[in-house]
Structure formats: C-alpha cells, structure tokens
Amino acid sequence: MRAHLLIGLSALTLATGAQARQAQPIDAAAHYSGVWLEVGRTPMGITKGCVAGTTRYDLKDATHVAVVDDCRQGGVDGKRRAISGRGTIEDPGVNRRLRVNYAPFITWRYDVLERDPDGQWFIAADPKLKKIFLYTRTAPSKARLDDLEARARRLGYAGALEFPAVGESR
Numbered sequence: 001m002r003a004h005l006l007i008g009l010s011a012l013t014l015a016t017g018a019q020a021r022q023a024q025p026i027d028a029a030a031h032y033s034g035v036w037l038e039v040g041r042t043p044m045g046i047t048k049g050c051v052a053g054t055t056r057y058d059l060k061d062a063t064h065v066a067v068v069d070d071c072r073q074g075g076v077d078g079k080r081r082a083i084s085g086r087g088t089i090e091d092p093g094v095n096r097r098l099r100v101n102y103a104p105f106i107t108w109r110y111d112v113l114e115r116d117p118d119g120q121w122f123i124a125a126d127p128k129l130k131k132i133f134l135y136t137r138t139a140p141s142k143a144r145l146d147d148l149e150a151r152a153r154r155l156g157y158a159g160a161l162e163f164p165a166v167g168e169s170r
Helices: 002-022 142-154
Strands: 033-041 050-059 064-073 079-089 097-103 106-115 121-125 132-136
Touching (some): 121 142, 132 142
Antiparallel strands (some): 033 050, 033 132, 064 079, 097 106, 106 121
C-alpha cells in the first residue's frame, strides 16, 4: 500500500513538474524571429510532396508576428511554395499561443507545447492536438528526430507523423 502511494505521489510530482515547465513563458523576441526548419508534421493534403519546409518569423511588436511558411515541391531543390500570414500572440507575456491569418478565410492557431530551454527546437500543435509540427533551428540528427517524436507522443499526440527531407535555411 505504501509503495503504491509513493509511486502515485512520484507520478503526480513528475506530471506537475512537466506542466509547470510548459507553463513557463517564452521569450517572444528569441522564439518569434528567424528561421525554423519543419522537421516533422502531421501528414496533410496541403503539404503533400512538400519538403525542406521552413517557417520564418519576424516579430513586429509585443503581440504581432509576420509569418512566412514555405517548402520545396518534390525535392529540396524543387519549386518553392510559400504562404505569408499575420500572426497575433494570443497570450502576451506567456507567448505560447499564436493565431496566424494567412488569407481572408484561412486562419491557423498554434500552441507551443514544449520548447528546448536553449531555443534549438520546439513542438507546436493545434489546440485539439490533431495536427502537430516539430521544428529545429538546424538540420537534426536521427537521435534528435527520435527524441522529438517521443516527446510528441508523451504530450498525447497519437496520429501519424512524417519527416520530410530537410533543406538549408533559406
């Protein structure tokens, strides 16, 4: 009985620690600037055949971010496909929720679920955890990809993942 109680308390402590870690604010200036490489994602029709994906952030002020998502069609040297949007940080000060309006009728909402303290990778998903995206600042090793996938699974993502070829930061 005592062992079960200790195990239960340990699990609660770990879960609470993970939630507290994830609740930590993100430095918007560091996170929402520069180029992130999309190294893993939920397979979707809109990204079919897209490789070497990137997201370029340009923080305009405390709550507004210019966003350019792009990829190469059919190979890392293929034709560029890109879409620009206006992002709004919906939780100023915490900076984990970004809504991006790409066109009058296309809006996506992303939550940063987990982030490397050194700012080298992050995991984002839609609020219902149906679509997930894995990003790094540089081309990842196989071990890093495996780690990001395991983290996504621990966060509760149960769907398919694809790992498109990664190109150079453009």
